Amino acid sequence: MRYLTKELKYKGAVLHYAIYQGGPKTLLAFHGFDQSFSHFSQLANVLSKEYTVYSIDLFYHGGSIWPDSSKPVTKDFWKALMTEFFEIHRIDEFSLAGFSLGGKFVLATFNAFPERTRSILFIAPDGIRTSFWYSLATWPGWARKYFQRMIAKPEPFFKLLDTLKKHQVVDESVLRFAHYQMGSKHQREKVYNTWVMSRELKFNMAKTADLINRHNVRISMYLGRFDKLMTEKGMTSLLKHVKEYDLQVLETGHAMLIDKVARHIKTF
Numbered sequence: 564m565r566y567l568t569k570e571l572k573y574k575g576a577v578l579h580y581a582i583y584q585g586g587p588k589t590l591l592a593f594h595g596f597d598q599s600f601s602h603f604s605q606l607a608n609v610l611s612k613e614y615t616v617y618s619i620d621l622f623y624h625g626g627s628i629w630p631d632s633s634k635p636v637t638k639d640f641w642k643a644l645m646t647e648f649f650e651i652h653r654i655d656e657f658s659l660a661g662f663s664l665g666g667k668f669v670l671a672t673f674n675a676f677p678e679r680t681r682s683i684l685f686i687a688p689d690g691i692r693t694s695f696w697y698s699l700a701t702w703p704g705w706a707r708k709y710f711q712r713m714i715a716k717p718e719p720f721f722k723l724l725d726t727l728k729k730h731q732v733v734d735e736s737v738l739r740f741a742h743y744q745m746g747s748k749h750q751r752e753k754v755y756n757t758w759v760m761s762r763e764l765k766f767n768m769a770k771t772a773d774l775i776n777r778h779n780v781r782i783s784m785y786l787g788r789f790d791k792l793m794t795e796k797g798m799t800s801l802l803k804h805v806k807e808y809d810l811q812v813l814e815t816g817h818a819m820l821i822d823k824v825a826r827h828i829k830t831f
Contacts, residue, residue: 579626
């Protein structure tokens with residue numbers, strides 16, 4: 564599907580995104596870690612009769628730039644940035660979609676603009692109950708400094724993973740994911756910077772659900788049956804407060820879930 568790329572510069576940050584021109588409704592899509600806007604291309608194609616999709620690169624991904632690696636994105640900054648985005652594109656109301664790490668930005672956008680949100684498509688979202696892997700970002704400052712040192716010398720980190728595996732503290736598939744994501748210095752820098760950048764995007768699920776219920780926001784959620792990062796149990800902290808929602812569990816793991824969702828929707 565053809566698309567147009569644009570960027571928004573705001574107070575030193577650069578938000579890069581693609582516009583998949585389609586139907587009259589607006590969908591903002593946020594990808595997962597180590598992905599880019601292009602990972603929503605198949606879903607944008609499936610939804611093209613109904614939606615024009617703005618697929619947004621997260622900071623430290625694709626063409627988006629965060630100017631200060633020592634500081635996180637605050638909720639106020641994100642609201643101001645998206646206000647500018649909506650004014651540029653003359654967007655009054657919208658729907659949201661987020662996969663994995665992108666779930667945090669869905670929650671940030673929704674909590675900032677609940678009255679303008681029509682529906683949310685959660686795909687194995689982070690931010691509802693953060694997995695062990697992503698929760699490292701919220702550890703105390705001394706712990707983050709420990710992981711920052713691991714960028715250059717990762718051996719102690721891998722020994723820690725081996726210890727966690729030995730004592731069965733964390734599921735083995737999560738540890739394999741961690742090994743993969745920390746495999747090179749460039750990748751470790753990306754992991755650490757992404758952790759720091761997104762660590763303040765935390766939200767109360769009961770209050771979020773109250774906003775969903777009050778504004779009649781339609782909630783759809785897709786999970787992978789074999790996904791150990793984002794589990795059905797982990798989603799209950801939000802879903803137990805939501806009056807109505809649609810939950811689908813597909814026969815897949817974590818990595819390919821966006822495309823699996825696109826194929827699932829296409830069959831209906």
